[in-house]
Amino acid sequence: MTPRTPRIAIIGAGPGGLTCARVLQRNGVPVTVFDHDASADARPQGGTLGLPVTIAQEALRAAGLYEEFAALACPEGQEVRLLDHTATVLFHHVPAPAPGETGRPETGRPETGRPETGRPEADRSATDRSATDRSEIDRAALRRLLLDSLAPDTVRWRSYLRTLHPLGDGRHQAEFDDGHTEAFDLVIGADGTWSRVRPMLSDAAPHYTGVTFVESGFEDADTRHPEVARLVGGGSMRAESAAQGLLARRDGRGRIRLYAAFRGSQDWALDAGVRKEDTEAVRAVLLDRFADWDERLLTLLRDNDGGFVNRPLFALPVPHLWTHTPGLTLLGDAAHLMSPFTGRGADLAMLDGAELGGALTGHGDPDEAVRAYETAMLPRAAEAAEADARALADALAPDAPRGSLRHLRAAFGDPRP
Structure with missing residues (x-):
């Protein structure tokens, strides 16, 4: 100095x-x-x-x-799932097991069909986290x-x-x-x-990006919300379609954090004639926005604990x-x-x-x-x-989830035959 x-x-x-x-x-x-x-x-x-x-x-x-x-x-859960609005799994990455662990796939693979009914996978050992892992x-x-x-x-x-x-x-x-x-x-x-x-x-x-996240969550998800826990899995789950998404991830202490994501006015609640503090009114607006989505995904909007938090996204x-x-x-x-x-x-x-x-x-x-x-x-x-x-x-594009699927295959590999 x-x-x-x-x-x-x-x-x-x-x-x-x-x-x-x-x-x-x-x-x-x-x-x-x-x-x-x-x-x-x-x-x-x-x-x-x-x-x-x-x-x-x-x-x-x-x-x-x-x-x-x-x-x-x-360790943060590393499982990644991408679904469409019908709850069909388009991509499923399961992290490789740590040394000594058995019974889990060695590499992630995309799957099609409905989400599994098994319990979320355990996190990897802290001694075997890769450079892309997160704590x-x-x-x-x-x-x-x-x-x-x-x-x-x-x-x-x-x-x-x-x-x-x-x-x-x-x-x-x-x-x-x-x-x-x-x-x-x-x-x-x-x-x-x-x-x-x-x-x-x-x-x-x-500036407002044109995208709003409406946040909610599930406490003690594995015990109190087992269907939601199975849907999300042991890390993160994204369901995307036609410029809308439901983005969920495990948030420690048994909690799952959910974001209902959509493009629109920053004043979407005012435009809909509801107050952001009115939980049931906001829920009704969101259910209407996602009305053609699979019932299992709509459970994420119906059964959350507590209210909703409005989070318009800004960027420089x-x-x-x-x-x-x-x-x-x-x-x-x-x-x-x-x-x-x-x-x-x-x-x-x-x-x-x-x-x-x-x-x-x-x-x-x-x-x-x-x-x-x-x-x-x-x-x-x-x-x-x-x-x-x-x-x-890409996640909120009109042709979503095509762009996210491309990103995930680039990040984790595309093991399709």
Whole structure:
């Protein structure tokens, strides 16, 4: 670092921002994290989070937290099923068994016909996960792991960034909603979809993709919802047809998370004359949308536990680029917001944070460190965002599930004779 250690602010205490802060502190660089939440536990963090093993290793080893992460995480179910609206199985990937396991196929194979009635398969041993495997961890547990690794008072809660004022020489004055101001040599925007730092670097704003996910779930699925558990299997299940889909996956702790996906207005509930908070009215609208689907698939909409959560999908333009500006940079969704379809948001954010923290501790000039980080991060993010956009478009295309079937055969092989 420079003779005068720069003052660094991270805006946002999500996985990416906290990973960056941990790497910096681990290397003796002071940093302050600002977050608008009232506390670490002020709001639910969501369910479990799937992280690719190789990326989790890279980011969390850089943070010195991989062993702690491994103790909290478990292998994510790797079985993959693709169905059409008649519940016919078009593709079924079953992961190869770990050494010593028997009675399971050595390779996945596509099948046709109805879903099996057997119980979901056990996860593979953690010692035999491939580079494409994923570990899952509760989001709240991951956040707590990262927070507990930081020095006391690193995170300042109830601190919503209102604006940034350039001071010259790369320094910026941050103004917060409680009226207090502080000057920093580097401000890192890790503040997600509606980043307050991004407008200082880019005119790009998140746009509605035209796709909405309506989320619901099933608790203790194997015991309380055995038919749903059998339909979904031991990993993920997607049923697609004519620009609509039902996307389900096991979410740890016996839970199955479901998304009813469709193209349409962001105001679909208003257009239908219902309130999003009215569970039975929303259920009726969804059942009408999927009216010609097989009854076993409609069970996913009829029998869920709890209500529905509306999740319109937003994304930044691809590629999202900006001219390097001394004293500012972005990571995670602030830099490369994409839909959650391929599940890349959190792992890319953590990798961003680890690489930015490493660059800042490995370069004598912080500005050159940020340049090096952006040079590597931006094309990687663009590639991931393009892949996500293609996969989402194919899954909800008029001829779906043809595109998804093509993607799955490319990813897992096509063992048809």
